[in-house]
Amino acid sequence: MAVLTRRRNHRMVVDYADDLRLFGTPWKRVGLVVLVGLYLFVPVLFADLTFSWLPDIAQTAVQAFFNLNTLAYVGVFAIGAIGLNLLTGYTGQISLGHAVFLGVGAYTAAYVGNTYSWPMILWLPAATLAGFLVGAAIGPFALRLRGLYLVVVTLGLVFVGDHIFRNWESVTAGNTGVSTTAAEPVLGPLDFTGLELFGHEFTTEQSMFWLIWFFVALTALLVKNIVRTRPGRALQAIRERDLAAEIIGVDLSRYKIMAFAISSGIASLAGALYGALQLFVSPVDFALLVSIQFIAIIIIGGLGTVYGSIIGALLIGGLPRIIDELSRSQDLPGVGGDVGGVDGLISVSSLNQIIFGLAIAAVLLIESRGVAALWERSKLYFRTWPFTQ
Amino acid sequence: MNEFLQALIDGVALGAQYALIVLGFVVIFRATGIINFAQGALVLLGAYLTYNAHVTWGLNFYLSILISMVLVAAVGVLIQRSILQLTFRETGGVGAGLLAWAIAQYAEIESWPAFGIGIAAGIVAWLLLWGIERRSSASKYNELPIFGAVMVTIGLLFALKQLVASVWGFAELTMQDPWVLSNLNVGDLSISHAKLWTIGLAIVGLGIFFVFDRFTKIGIAMRAVHFDQEAAVAQGIPTGLVFGVAWGIAGAVAGLAGATAGAGVAQLTPQLDLVVFLAFPAIILGGFDSPGGAVVGGVIIGVVQNLVKVYQLEAWGVGFDRVGIFIVMILVLMVRPYGLFGTPEVRRV
DSSP, X not given: OHHHHHHOOTTOOXXXXXXXXXXXXXXXXXXXXXXXXXXHHHHHHHXXXXXXXXXXXXXXXXXXXXXXXXXXXXXXXXXXXXXHIIIIIITXXXXXXXXXXXXXXXHHHHHHHHHXXXXXXXXXXXXXXXXXXXXXXXXXXXXXXXXXXXXXXXXXXXXXXXXXXXXXXXXHOGGGOEEOTTSOOEETTEETTSOEETTEEOOHHHHHHHHHHHHHHHHHHHHHHHHTSHHHHHHHHHHHOHHHHHHTTOOHHHHHHHHHHHHHHHHHHHHHHHHHHHSEEOGGGGSHHHHHHHHHXXXXXXXXXXXXXXXXXXXXXXXXXXXXXXXXXXXXXXBOSSSTTSSSSBOHHHHHHHHHHHHHHHHHHHOTTHHHHHHHHHHHHHHTTTSOO | OHHHHHHHHHHHHHHXXXXXXXXXXXXXXXXXXXXXXXXXXXXXXXHHHHHIIIIISOOOHHHHHHHHHHHHHHHHHHHIIIIISOOHHHHHHHHHHHHHXXXXXXXXXXXXXXXXXXXXXXXXXXXXXXXXXXXXXXXXXXXOOHHHHHHHHHHHHHHHHHHHHHHHOSSOBOOOOTTTTOEEEETTEEEEHHHHHHHHHHHHHHHHHHHHHHHSHHHHHHHHHHHOHHHHHHTTOOHHHHHHHHHHHHHHHHHHHHHHHHSTTOOBOGGGGHHHHHTHHHHHHHOTTOHHHHHHHHHHHHHHHHHHHHHOOGGGOTTHHHHHXXXXXXXXXHHOTTTTTSXXXXXXX
16 A cells, blocks of 8 residues: 555545545646736736737737736626536536526625625625525425426526516615615725735726635635535535435435525625626616526536636636627627617627627537536546547 | 406417417427527517518518518528537538628628528538538537537527617517507407407417327327337437427417517517517416417416506516516416426436
């Protein structure tokens, strides 16, 4: 055994602790260092990088994507998507109602901020808790329903949520929407509307990037820890076959409700941060389209992977910005104006949605398990080389 | 009492519309096992094609409905063949055709020659890809999981809806149908002709479907495929044909539903596809795989929606009727998880 433990390959698993390692291989440790480095220095580097050495079109695209504002929104998407992946990717419960929980978080934060002027250390947990509780209340409905029936019930949830957001005027201010500036992103001495560190003053965009991607890392770690331990295995057993899971002793109702509650809690966290980023939320921000975007993110990224959610968020969150900027600045042929048919065949937002729709279809047709599967496949190719097929 | 009767009749008309929409879902679900979210886009397309045939081309309104049904059915079959069946040459052919058409349109060639160019390019690309596949025997069949296929239809919903909006614009259009603002007055009740026609057309459409489903060979094949796909294949039933026919029927029904949804006092906008999401409670109520349930579910939901609209309290807010039907749906599902007429899934341990 001694020989084994000394000289074994880093991929070889000999005990439970090996199996649980988060950063088991040297490359993963390098990756961690790179990611932390990116997290710390991206806001500083991108603030005054113009990419002027690139050709014109590429420059516009890169500027639109590697823009701190875009990346902050991508971060919010990533948090929500990680939550949804826990529910859909790991537990197999498809939900079209994710946007509602974002709304719950955003409105809760706005309400406690406006009414009680709570600081961030209170409004963020309050928003998360609100989503957690609402999710736990919805969870029992999923116990009796399976597959497509659950999809349609969660679709109904979007309509119910939209109605409440539009009509509970004392909290949500109805159709017009509510300002979230009172829920300030200020944590003790750290004011994320303009961070001051080491005598440096940073812009709002830079500060918000640090704030939001910190929570991306936090939720990624949380979900990763859930899925690699006992509760996570129970969830995956439910996904594979709930009947079999029940027979081997998984408490179905407990774990399904848990998955719903945690996933909605994370969504509400994302919603509260979305409010802090956007400074204003209205019912339009939590419409069916948003739910579908989240589903698209986790499918394109890869169901049942945490990093897939982040990749998906980068693609779905970044692509519209690139198309937007490109079509505005480059005068693409046939694309014109904000309203279709005025001075072009197609409007910018239409083009955006067409490409969004076709991108979902294309990714699924090429690799139905998403980008994460492409990555795993190419890793496998090199690992087993020269015996790959 | 009159108020109640009025709401009831209006509800039945709405329900007839829902029944048509639901039938489109059920036909596809029964044959292929997926919920086709693109049905909304097909309904939208049906409405705009009817408008185009009637107003732009100046054809008779009823003929326009028929044309729109045929065209939307063709689009449905095309989607099924080219995208969901995943035959490489068909996808490539359709893609190349559309691309060539768009380029020709943009180059400001007259619309009919441009259309011809598109079709020609599509056929050329199809033949080319067919040749390549024959040579390299590269025809790869990538089996999509059910959920993936559902997602593809959601993607198509976005793409098709925006295409429709790009062609016809976002502005409100009027169908100029012969039913506008004319009413049938019975006592104190006033029933608009559009609603009567909706009910009538729905009855005819559904009737034709039920005859087809029960008595024709392909209808029976569809039921066989639904019952057990492998056994059906073993019996020599061409599943590809069955799937295509299912999408064709769904398209035709969507064309009819679109025409009725855009007619009457309603204005035609690209937001029309929302009606499809409101039809979901009806699908659930009837059960995903029951065409008869589609009719019953559609009418129940239509009536409930209208009754709620009339009798709701003001404090519940504007548009509570749309929420009400979802609440009814959830209540029904709590009691019967497979709808009123759906087949319960047998779960063996």
